Amino acid sequence: MAKKTYLQALNEALAQEMEKDQSVFILGEDVGQFGGCFGVTQGLFDRFGEGRVMDTPITESVIVGAAAGAAASGLRPVAELMFVDFIGVALDQLFNQAAKMRYMFGGKAKVPMVLRMPQGAGIGAAAQHSQSLEAWFMHIPGLKVAIPSTPYDAKGMLISAIRDDNPVVFLEHKLLYGVEGDVPEESYAIELGKADIKREGTDVTVVATSRMVHSALEAAEILAKDGISLEVVDPRCLLPLDTGTILDSVRKTHALVIAHEAVGFAGPGAEIAAQVAEKAFDYLDAPITRVAAPFCPVPFSPPLEQAFIPGAGDIVKAVRALR
Template sequence: MAKKTYLQALNEAMRLEMERDADVFIIGEDVGKFGGCFGVTQGLFDKFGSERVIDTPITESAIVGAAVGSAVSGLRPVAELMFVDFIGCALDQLFNQGAKMRYMFGGKAKVPMTLRMPQGAGVCAAAQHSQSLEAWFMHIPGIKVAIPSTPYDAKGLLISAIREDNPVIFLEHKMLYGVEGEVPDESYTIPLGKADVKREGADVTVVATSRMVHSALEAAETLAASGISVEVVDPRSLQPLDSDTIVESVKKTHALVVAHEAVGFAGPGAEIIAQVAEKALDYLDAPVKRVAAPFCPVPFSPPLEQAFIPGADAIVAAVKSLR
């Protein structure tokens, strides 16, 4: 199998879907000739032309609004915002229009749109370009949230997202674009709402998302040397959330640590822990722990930003504190 980067896997997913379905098109700032702010759409403008890879002015409300409108009219837009942090400008289009139409029109309207947004810290882009906002979108009925951690998952999930008849928020981590992994050339899908056990273990379950999956795997390796066997579960999508796989894992290991880069307070971990508390409290043999960013804006100063991002060390410490 060929090694590809996360970025290449995403690009391939869009290309394959555009070849397969003429209704699929791309819309966003600099997604055309320039190939996207981080280069995810490069080559697609040359291949599919300006009709299907549409550059827009700097206006998130127009990008998301056009995506919602064209989706409800029968097309399958794949919209891109340069940074998730800019979604504030287009929130009404997303959560009051896109998320509601299928319900408010009694199921007669479909909104098959995908909204790709890079998030996460690590590139010294400061507080307005570095956030992890997945918890916002998890909370809105009517939209789905995918948050892949590996190139393989990125491709399979993006193809599923494009084929999905409801709005899908697709959250990519900037620091993962260069990460390599094995990715088949052909088209395949990974269902939204199906978690993946990235590493099997017996002593503690670490549920991690996005870039933190890699930190969790690193922590698992470190902890294995001290005789602690860590199971790493990657939900891959947060809405729908595969709580069955998480609960099953906790019933096996009897301990839970949740790791994400979003701030801890009311973050995605709060929901995951609540699900476990509701469904498997009696199996917990230790208090649950969250490994998450501190409750503050992402700092601009590089050393402070590094201190802000929770890493493998924090996961190792959290797991050890349970014992």
């Protein structure tokens, strides 16, 4: 199997689905000749033409809303926002329009659109270009929320997202774009809503998302030397959330640490913790712990930004504190 970056995997998923299905097209800011803000759509403009890879004005509301309108009219748009932070100006079109059409119209509408958005800190982009906002989207019935951590998952999940008949929010971490991994040439789909155990273990479950999956795997290596065995569970999708896999793991290890880059307070970990507390409380030998960003906007200056981003060291500390 060929090694590819997370970015190449996404690009390949887009190309393969566009090749296969004429109704798939891309729209967003600078996604054409420019190849997208981070380069995810590179080469697709030359290959598929401006009719299918559309540079929009800087108009996030219409990017999201036109995707919803086109999806409701039978197409499968893949919209890109340059940064997840920009969803603020377009949120109505996502959560009041795209997400609710099916339910409020009595099950008649289908809104098969994907909204790809890079998120996360680590490139010195400061408060308005670095957030992790997955918890916002998890709160909206009607959306699906995909947050892949590896190149393999990125490709298979994007293919699934494009084929899905619901609006899918697809969250990519900027610092993962260059991460390499095994990615098959051929097209394959990974079911949305299926967690993946990234490392099996027996002592503590770490439920980690996006870039924190890599931090959790790093922490597992460190702790293994001390004879502590971590099981790293990557939900891959936060909506629907594969609580079954998480609960099974906790029932086995009796301890849970949740790791994400979003702010901890009312973050995605709060829901995961609540699910486990409600359904597997008796299996827990220690309080549930969250490793997450502190409650402040993402700072600019490199040392402050680094202090903001949780990492493997924080997970190691959290696991040790359990014992």
